[in-house]
Amino acid sequence: MGLDFEISILAGLSPHTQTIQSPSVVIGRAAEADFVVNHPEVSRKHCRILQDGNAWFIEDLGSQRGTTVNGVRITERTPVHEGDEILIGPVSLGFASASGSAAPGPPQGTILFQQKPAIAIPLGKLLVFGRSAEADVQLCDPMVSRRHAIVESDASGYRLLDLHSRSGSFVNGRRFSEHNLVIGDQIQLGPFHFVFNGGELLRQRRLSVGRIVARDLEKRAGSRIILQKASFVAEPGQFVGILGPSGAGKSTLLDALSGLRPAEGGQILVDETDLHAHINQLRSMFGYVPQDDIVHPELTVTDALTFAARLRLPRGTPIREVKTLVSHTITNLGLSDRSQLRVGQLSGGQRKRVSVGVELLSRPPILFLDEPTSGLDPLAEFRLMELLRQLADTGCTVVCTTHIMENVYLMDQIAILLQGRLIFQGSPDAARTAFGVSRLSGLYEALQSIDPERLPAVELPSAPVKKPAESGFIAAKRRRAFFLPILLQRQAAIFCADLKNFIVLFGQPIVIGALVSAVTTDAPLAQFFACVTTLWFGCSNSAQEIVREMPVYRREHFAGLGRASYILSKVLWLGGLTASQSLFLYAIIAIGERGLPGYDGYRILGLLLLSFAATAIGLTISAFARSPIQAVMLVPLVLIPQILFSGFTVQPKDMSTPVLAVSQIMPSFAAQRISDVSFLLNQKISGDLVSDFPIPFYNLNDWYRRQTGERLRSGTIFTETRPLWTGFLSLGLWTLAGFGASWLLLARRE
Numbered sequence: 001m002g003l004d005f006e007i008s009i010l011a012g013l014s015p016h017t018q019t020i021q022s023p024s025v026v027i028g029r030a031a032e033a034d035f036v037v038n039h040p041e042v043s044r045k046h047c048r049i050l051q052d053g054n055a056w057f058i059e060d061l062g063s064q065r066g067t068t069v070n071g072v073r074i075t076e077r078t079p080v081h082e083g084d085e086i087l088i089g090p091v092s093l094g095f096a097s098a099s100g101s102a103a104p105g106p107p108q109g110t111i112l113f114q115q116k117p118a119i120a121i122p123l124g125k126l127l128v129f130g131r132s133a134e135a136d137v138q139l140c141d142p143m144v145s146r147r148h149a150i151v152e153s154d155a156s157g158y159r160l161l162d163l164h165s166r167s168g169s170f171v172n173g174r175r176f177s178e179h180n181l182v183i184g185d186q187i188q189l190g191p192f193h194f195v196f197n198g199g200e201l202l203r204q205r206r207l208s209v210g211r212i213v214a215r216d217l218e219k220r221a222g223s224r225i226i227l228q229k230a231s232f233v234a235e236p237g238q239f240v241g242i243l244g245p246s247g248a249g250k251s252t253l254l255d256a257l258s259g260l261r262p263a264e265g266g267q268i269l270v271d272e273t274d275l276h277a278h279i280n281q282l283r284s285m286f287g288y289v290p291q292d293d294i295v296h297p298e299l300t301v302t303d304a305l306t307f308a309a310r311l312r313l314p315r316g317t318p319i320r321e322v323k324t325l326v327s328h329t330i331t332n333l334g335l336s337d338r339s340q341l342r343v344g345q346l347s348g349g350q351r352k353r354v355s356v357g358v359e360l361l362s363r364p365p366i367l368f369l370d371e372p373t374s375g376l377d378p379l380a381e382f383r384l385m386e387l388l389r390q391l392a393d394t395g396c397t398v399v400c401t402t403h404i405m406e407n408v409y410l411m412d413q414i415a416i417l418l419q420g421r422l423i424f425q426g427s428p429d430a431a432r433t434a435f436g437v438s439r440l441s442g443l444y445e446a447l448q449s450i451d452p453e454r455l456p457a458v459e460l461p462s463a464p465v466k467k468p469a470e471s472g473f474i475a476a477k478r479r480r481a482f483f484l485p486i487l488l489q490r491q492a493a494i495f496c497a498d499l500k501n502f503i504v505l506f507g508q509p510i511v512i513g514a515l516v517s518a519v520t521t522d523a524p525l526a527q528f529f530a531c532v533t534t535l536w537f538g539c540s541n542s543a544q545e546i547v548r549e550m551p552v553y554r555r556e557h558f559a560g561l562g563r564a565s566y567i568l569s570k571v572l573w574l575g576g577l578t579a580s581q582s583l584f585l586y587a588i589i590a591i592g593e594r595g596l597p598g599y600d601g602y603r604i605l606g607l608l609l610l611s612f613a614a615t616a617i618g619l620t621i622s623a624f625a626r627s628p629i630q631a632v633m634l635v636p637l638v639l640i641p642q643i644l645f646s647g648f649t650v651q652p653k654d655m656s657t658p659v660l661a662v663s664q665i666m667p668s669f670a671a672q673r674i675s676d677v678s679f680l681l682n683q684k685i686s687g688d689l690v691s692d693f694p695i696p697f698y699n700l701n702d703w704y705r706r707q708t709g710e711r712l713r714s715g716t717i718f719t720e721t722r723p724l725w726t727g728f729l730s731l732g733l734w735t736l737a738g739f740g741a742s743w744l745l746l747a748r749r750e
Contacts, residue, residue, distance in 0.1 A: 616738020
């Protein structure tokens with residue numbers, strides 16, 4: 001009885017493996033051959049593999065092109081062993097035992113790392129990949145050579161080398177012999193697919209992803225129909241343009257396909273998976289480039305892309321690999337000579353390329369772009385479209401809206417929208433034929449005479465709806481980046497990019513502190529000015545921050561940035577800057593007044609807490625406002641009541657009960673109470689004390705009377721600290737309330 005063995009087509013034809021259970025097998029082009037290799041350069045009966053005892057042999061059957069084993073052409077019966085490569089014409093075959101004397105091994109398709117099944121391979125100094133059990137990473141399949149490839153590490157990063165394997169090694173669909181790995185590289189060794197994430201190779205069940213099918217999408221804006229029964233399809237690796245006149249619904253369709261603003265009706269399948277039902281799992285596949293360039297103009301190209309990469313990549317990604325990825329992306333964008341320039345100094349086309357580069361960092365299989373060539377000159381437009389063409393050639397599905405026709409020939413397909421209906425989808429050449437125009441630039445004129453209601457609907461291929469695991473899409477289980485430190489570092493980089501920021505920040509407290517010292521020697525009044533100024537610092541510093549960055553936030557939130565991390569970074573950074581200004585102001589006033597009486601520590605702590613409360617209030621204004629100008633106009637409406645209800649300009653004893661109730665919840669009132677206590681604490685009540693600190697005395701006397709029913713008596717020492725701690729607690733609660741309000745308002749604007 002023969003010993004079972006396997007023959008696999010490794011290269012030259014589509015991969016195929018067949019188990020043989022015969023002691024003699026003829027290989028050739030003829031239909032009657034035992035193993036058919038249908039290639040014109042293979043003879044009808046090319047060679048034969050036969051068994052003799054417990055060994056296998058191969059012999060050529062007089063073929064025209066001959067038979068080669070491991071690179072040596074055979075002329076007589078030759079032994080063949082496990083893992084040998086057999087070349088017949090241009091077709092490469094692999095030979096492997098399937099049973100009998102072959103030692104039992106792990107199932108085909110298994111990956112073993114350190115003798116255990118694995119889907120994540122941590123990289124080290126040197127790893128050997130191959131079919132042999134001696135390999136560091138054993139890939140159990142006959143298409144894999146015994147020693148297939150190695151990954152080695154040096155100071156510059158990880159390098160992948162092919163060890164002259166039979167079936168070859170591929171990165172991003174291209175065969176190579178040596179390749180420096182970049183985050184997001186897709187690697188194929190035999191039938192095994194991996195993605196490099198900076199420190200590991202993660203196994204993927206398939207790399208051909210990015211198919212989009214949309215059926216009967218509908219969207220309304222009030223009574224107006226924007227999309228009506230719109231259907232669309234994009235295959236993996238295609239460059240598809242969505243065209244149509246202004247108001248046709250191009251951006252609406254793009255937003256629906258990306259899940260940014262879902263359609264109200266219809267269905268979208270991404271790799272046969274329902275987008276709306278699995279949006280959180282599928283969103284990691286998408287990159288989205290809006291029409292506006294929304295990269296921080298204060299940062300250099302390198303810094304902007306580095307921060308974007310750190311926000312998008314998993315926590316723990318080596319900084320060395322982040323730098324390699326950023327450098328690789330800048331080179332691909334053609335911006336190597338502009339890498340250290342600020343984004344705001346670039347031309348329109350260069351800024352657009354940076355905006356595209358932000359999304360390329362995470363190497364998404366699907367990239368959406370909204371009018372990427374808007375506002376560009378013809379040369380910049382061509383270069384950007386050429387970049388997108390090259391990106392699609394690497395396997396990324398690129399979908400963009402455009403109204404410019406000059407470079408449409410670079411696209412695989414165009415989808416034409418008219419009055420919310422998708423009336424055509426096909427190649428640019430097919431569009432010319434369908435609409436009877438010699439050049440696509442005449443398409444818009446042809447559309448003016450078309451009634452979309454009379455055109456047949458675009459026919460789409462049928463596809464079953466599957467769950468992500470069934471469709472072959474497996475969402476990468478990534479440890480998300482810890483956003484807060486990255487956001488704080490970016491805030492610092494933006495602030496330090498312009499020396500004027502520093503001058504203005506600390507010039508304000510110097511000027512205001514000097515003016516306060518010049519106009520008054522009254523310590524409580526000076527402290528009141530310090531509190532009001534701190535409120536103004538905090539609100540003005542933060543009132544424009546969120547509304548100004550809303551496009552940036554939306555884009556980064558789409559990529560996974562958490563709302564809480566974003567707001568917390570603003571509270572900490574802007575609150576810290578406001579606190580620095582407040583402390584500097586207090587120091588200037590104290591120097592001008594030659595010292596302030598009472599407890600400085602309590603006043604300073606009150607100013608610090610007031611700084612963060614004012615910042616949180618300003619962020620609430622910013623999240624509420626629709627424009628930076630509107631945010632600026634709202635600041636006085638918040639600050640003036642703080643002055644009126646502080647308890648300094650109008651004392652509590654002169655307030656009606658409802659007005660006092662409102663005052664007591666104000667942050668300025670809490671700051672004033674802290675100030676009052678700091679001046680009177682542990683002081684003996686006397687006429688001189690009342691004369692020196694009239695407002696603190698009357699405020700605390702009124703508080704004491706309301707608490708005990710008695711007044712502060714002369715000769716007693718004031719030791720009450722309850723107003724102090726109540727003030728601290730109130731300011732802390734204002735900070736938390738501002739954070740929560742900003743969080744809720746921002747959620748409504750996402």
